Amino acid sequence: MVVLREGMCPGLDEDLLRDLCAADIKTVEDLVSSDIEGLAQKCSVSYKALFAIRRVLLAQHTAFPVSGADLYEELLSSTAILSTGNPSLDKLLDSGLYTGEITELSGGPGSGKSQVCFGVAVHISYQLKQSVIYIDTTGGLAASRLLQMLQAETSNTEEQMEALQRIHVFRLFDVYALLDCLYSLRSGGLQQASVGGGSVKAVIVDSVSAVISPLLGGKQNEGMSLMIQVAGALKTMAKDFNVAALVTNHVTRSGSGEVQPGLGVSWSHIPRTRILLERVEKAAAVSQPSLRSAKLIKSSRQPCHIKEEFDLQWWSRSEKGSSGKRKLGETDS
Amino acid sequence: MSESGAQLLARLEARRCLKDIEPRLFPEDRGPDQGAVVELFGLEGTGKTELLYHLLCRCVLPEAAGGLEVDVVFVDTDYSLDMLHLVSILDSKLSAALLAGADEAALRSCLSRLLFVHCYSSSQLLLTLHFLETTLSSRPALALILIDSISAFYWVDRCEGGASYTKQEEKLSRCAELLGRLLRDYRITVFATCHAIRRPGVSSSSSDSERSYLCRSWQRLVTHRLLCSRQEPGNNMAAEGGHDQEQRRQQIFTVHCTTFSSRVKVSWSSSFCVTEAGVEFLSASEENKCAARQ
Numbered sequence: 217m218v219v220l221r222e223g224m225c226p227g228l229d230e231d232l233l234r235d236l237c238a239a240d241i242k243t244v245e246d247l248v249s250s251d252i253e254g255l256a257q258k259c260s261v262s263y264k265a266l267f268a269i270r271r272v273l274l275a276q277h278t279a280f281p282v283s284g285a286d287l288y289e290e291l292l293s294s295t296a297i298l299s300t301g302n303p304s305l306d307k308l309l310d311s312g313l314y315t316g317e318i319t320e321l322s323g324g325p326g327s328g329k330s331q332v333c334f335g336v337a338v339h340i341s342y343q344l345k346q347s348v349i350y351i352d353t354t355g356g357l358a359a360s361r362l363l364q365m366l367q368a369e370t371s372n373t374e375e376q377m378e379a380l381q382r383i384h385v386f387r388l389f390d391v392y393a394l395l396d397c398l399y400s401l402r403s404g405g406l407q408q409a410s411v412g413g414g415s416v417k418a419v420i421v422d423s424v425s426a427v428i429s430p431l432l433g434g435k436q437n438e439g440m441s442l443m444i445q446v447a448g449a450l451k452t453m454a455k456d457f458n459v460a461a462l463v464t465n466h467v468t469r470s471g472s473g474e475v476q477p478g479l480g481v482s483w484s485h486i487p488r489t490r491i492l493l494e495r496v497e498k499a500a501a502v503s504q505p506s507l508r509s510a511k512l513i514k515s516s517r518q519p520c521h522i523k524e525e526f527d528l529q530w531w532s533r534s535e536k537g538s539s540g541k542r543k544l545g546e547t548d549s
Numbered sequence: 550m551s552e553s554g555a556q557l558l559a560r561l562e563a564r565r566c567l568k569d570i571e572p573r574l575f576p577e578d579r580g581p582d583q584g585a586v587v588e589l590f591g592l593e594g595t596g597k598t599e600l601l602y603h604l605l606c607r608c609v610l611p612e613a614a615g616g617l618e619v620d621v622v623f624v625d626t627d628y629s630l631d632m633l634h635l636v637s638i639l640d641s642k643l644s645a646a647l648l649a650g651a652d653e654a655a656l657r658s659c660l661s662r663l664l665f666v667h668c669y670s671s672s673q674l675l676l677t678l679h680f681l682e683t684t685l686s687s688r689p690a691l692a693l694i695l696i697d698s699i700s701a702f703y704w705v706d707r708c709e710g711g712a713s714y715t716k717q718e719e720k721l722s723r724c725a726e727l728l729g730r731l732l733r734d735y736r737i738t739v740f741a742t743c744h745a746i747r748r749p750g751v752s753s754s755s756s757d758s759e760r761s762y763l764c765r766s767w768q769r770l771v772t773h774r775l776l777c778s779r780q781e782p783g784n785n786m787a788a789e790g791g792h793d794q795e796q797r798r799q800q801i802f803t804v805h806c807t808t809f810s811s812r813v814k815v816s817w818s819s820s821f822c823v824t825e826a827g828v829e830f831l832s833a834s835e836e837n838k839c840a841a842r843q
Contacts, residue, residue: 451627
């Protein structure tokens, strides 16, 4: 709802505004939807002048149609695919994270969602030399873990520091701070973050359900509305700035007992691609505790329900042995 | 409201009727007539967007490739248009039809028939529909408006409306009323997707989750309702052994169509699966074969 104000367009002066208010026309939508002839008579202003004002206001506030051919040309030149660093995951995602889309990783506790996010961030910042925005809402990000992953890639401390500098971390713990952060990133934050290293190519939110699920349920609608606003802000940022958005989600059990991603049906339409992470339950997995299985549950490019197994230690593969999982605790400060 | 001579002519000139848009989906003469509104309703992953792309391709393709050659406006409310996917479907259809091989020019001319517009709120949707009226007058080939999706602002409007249902539904009602006027005046057709917000669960019946939850003005406009659903593949396969088989098995989507023809409710079902070239409708015998394999 855009409220009519004086000086919004040539011809909209104080007197006209007062007359329009008296005729119950307070917003641009009211003016555009009303009958211009009748209104011109009521406000004693010429039909031509009011029609011109309507046309200018409509042109200012409407969305402009773009031809399909131009849109396609634009997308061809700006869409990129970012590899996650793990070939099994890349195979599942049809070669990686696509810019302009939201990809969702869901899984139970300890299924490796945060580890995958760290791995992706490190790969993009070190191998692809691009910046990453990491929004941490659970407090699970430890820079020492990122450094450990980088140390497995290179032993040059300068390169490690450079790569770490390209990962910009924001720590927030409620949905209003998240919305604030996303809006400020859209209106200049992303340009600022790109000044140091390469341009920002990925925004990782770990996890989006931690700030939204406490608000859902009950009779009020604010939680759902805030969830849709977060989704809208992420999608607009992904499209306008050509970044890939990666979010993590928790899981719940459906009525028939099977595991499904959380945040409900209304959220399920938002991400373009969804992956469910699970621990691997078989005898051979005992010797490899960092083995995880990823199942593709929603994709517009691949047939669904294909599974891939991968090792969480892939991003920190070194000869040191079982120092992969953060939970093992020896390397945490 | 007075209009110029050009506008009057643009209004009265007959626009292409889309009754024959997809005979495998709308058999006989049950297709969408001029002034019809088709709503595609379903949960996520049930093939609504695929179906929309299929119908869109059918509209913009040249007649030589089996299309209708009409202009289409795509109103996108939740950034869900996958342009590269759409172009790959168009490409495969063009190369299948034209013997000389699809060239860039043919693709460009198809894409130039598509007008894309993005709205980020229901107020902007209302203003954009007003603006589209001028586009409709100036392009007599424009016969279809696609809205994906009409339910994108549902929760935001409900929260903004506060406690009164009328205020919550006010914005979408105004959009629906304006759409109704455009349908009457310009004789176009509208296709819209609507995301389901309730899953059929153990406690609620399936009809509960299929009921339309948008405002009454919109429900009154809808003439054809397509309920999309997905048949679940069998879950009782061992993970290793079934790996390849799962990938080769086709996911079948079902569409249950309902419309009113001379006050009588008519309904029928069709099935399709999604391939590289887009949507492939299954005949009844193929459907049974796939079901038996599962």
